[in-house]
Amino acid sequence: MSLLGYTSKEYKDERGRDYYFDNAKFILIFFVVLAHAVSPLQYTMPKVAAVWKMINALHMPCMIFITGYFAKSYIRDGVVKTRRLVTYVVYYMAAQTAVSLFEYFVLGDHNIGKSFFFPRSSLWYLMCMIWWFGFLPYIYKIKPRFMLTGAFIVAMLAGYDNKAGDFLSVLRMVNHFPFFLTGYYFKKEWLFKFRNIWTQLGAIAISGAMLVWTFFNLEVIPNRIITCNFSYYDANLKSMTSLPVMFVHRICFYLAAFILCGCFLLLVPRGKAFFTRFGSRTLQVYILHRFLYLSENKFGWYEPFLGSAKGAFAMAGIALAVTLILSLKPFEYPFIWLGKINLTPFETKSEDKVRV
Numbered sequence: 001m002s003l004l005g006y007t008s009k010e011y012k013d014e015r016g017r018d019y020y021f022d023n024a025k026f027i028l029i030f031f032v033v034l035a036h037a038v039s040p041l042q043y044t045m046p047k048v049a050a051v052w053k054m055i056n057a058l059h060m061p062c063m064i065f066i067t068g069y070f071a072k073s074y075i076r077d078g079v080v081k082t083r084r085l086v087t088y089v090v091y092y093m094a095a096q097t098a099v100s101l102f103e104y105f106v107l108g109d110h111n112i113g114k115s116f117f118f119p120r121s122s123l124w125y126l127m128c129m130i131w132w133f134g135f136l137p138y139i140y141k142i143k144p145r146f147m148l149t150g151a152f153i154v155a156m157l158a159g160y161d162n163k164a165g166d167f168l169s170v171l172r173m174v175n176h177f178p179f180f181l182t183g184y185y186f187k188k189e190w191l192f193k194f195r196n197i198w199t200q201l202g203a204i205a206i207s208g209a210m211l212v213w214t215f216f217n218l219e220v221i222p223n224r225i226i227t228c229n230f231s232y233y234d235a236n237l238k239s240m241t242s243l244p245v246m247f248v249h250r251i252c253f254y255l256a257a258f259i260l261c262g263c264f265l266l267l268v269p270r271g272k273a274f275f276t277r278f279g280s281r282t283l284q285v286y287i288l289h290r291f292l293y294l295s296e297n298k299f300g301w302y303e304p305f306l307g308s309a310k311g312a313f314a315m316a317g318i319a320l321a322v323t324l325i326l327s328l329k330p331f332e333y334p335f336i337w338l339g340k341i342n343l344t345p346f347e348t349k350s351e352d353k354v355r356v
Contacts, residue, residue, distance in 0.1 A: 022279025
């Protein structure tokens with residue numbers, strides 16, 4: 001039984017696409033847009049700050065978890081579908097160029113970096129996917145317990161390195177890799193085995209309790225640990241600042257993120273909803289909404305919404321509208337076109353596949 005009432009509907013469309021994951025992806029991409037929309041408000045509104053921290057601890061870890069889950073099809077019977085990796089490279093190069101040009105000519109930032117080795121804006125996610133899918137052919141045969149243990153240990157140690165920074169998104173790649181691997185090894189039946197009205201009510205209660213705790217401990221929770229792109233030394237830590245225990249902050253982040261992901265996945269509707277069809281177009285929203293976010297910060301579009309609950313709710317409504325609009329079919333065409341670009345030297349002749 002489902003708390004949200006999806007008990008008798010079909011769970012897949014005629015193509016076999018699972019409604020559940022499309023629902024989850026749309027909600028998560030809305031959270032991404034929402035977090036960016038209300039980000040300027042968090043500095044003067046504690047309630048918004050609490051919501052911002054919760055959303056940021058959830059949306060990218062869970063989105064990466066789902067990315068890892070669907071990465072299972074990347075390697076089948078020792079055959080790697082190289083086309084997927086090539087497509088991410090093309091997307092990254094095109095998006096990096098577009099965002100850089102936008103910042104230079106539209107926003108007037110003439111001091112921006114011009115290197116492809118430092119992803120602009122939110123493009124770190126594309127760079128990380130290039131890393132992760134590049135790794136898979138070399139690690140997919142390693143036992144999960146060894147890979148996961150190693151990934152967590154490396155991530156906690158990486159926080160002590162203050163040189164990597166945003167170069168090739170290495171720090172974010174390492175810190176988010178455990179979410180990708182967990183999704184890769186995850187089986188959907190594990191979740192639905194425990195999904196019922198009681199676990200869903202528990203998920204609501206746990207999420208609510210975490211939100212309340214976050215509200216009363218805003219200063220303790222370092223934003224830069226949540227975003228995963230800063231070393232411990234640069235994370236503005238307010239507690240556990242002694243060198244030997246700094247890594248505990250990363251452990252706390254992982255615990256909070258996995259708990260929130262579990263609660264979220266228990267509550268996502270399984271049946272078809274009005275937004276389900278948009279779940280296959282989340283990448284275009286992820287990339288395109290960034291132009292609006294950069295403009296919001298540059299031109300102060302958020303200023304009329306500061307300081308009031310109505311303003312915060314209005315921003316949430318705008319975020320939802322932006323998510324829905326950017327999910328429409330016309331915005332998908334550039335990505336379809338980019339996905340057809342061939343990088344001949346890096347692709348194989350046999351259906352873009354290579355045996356490992």
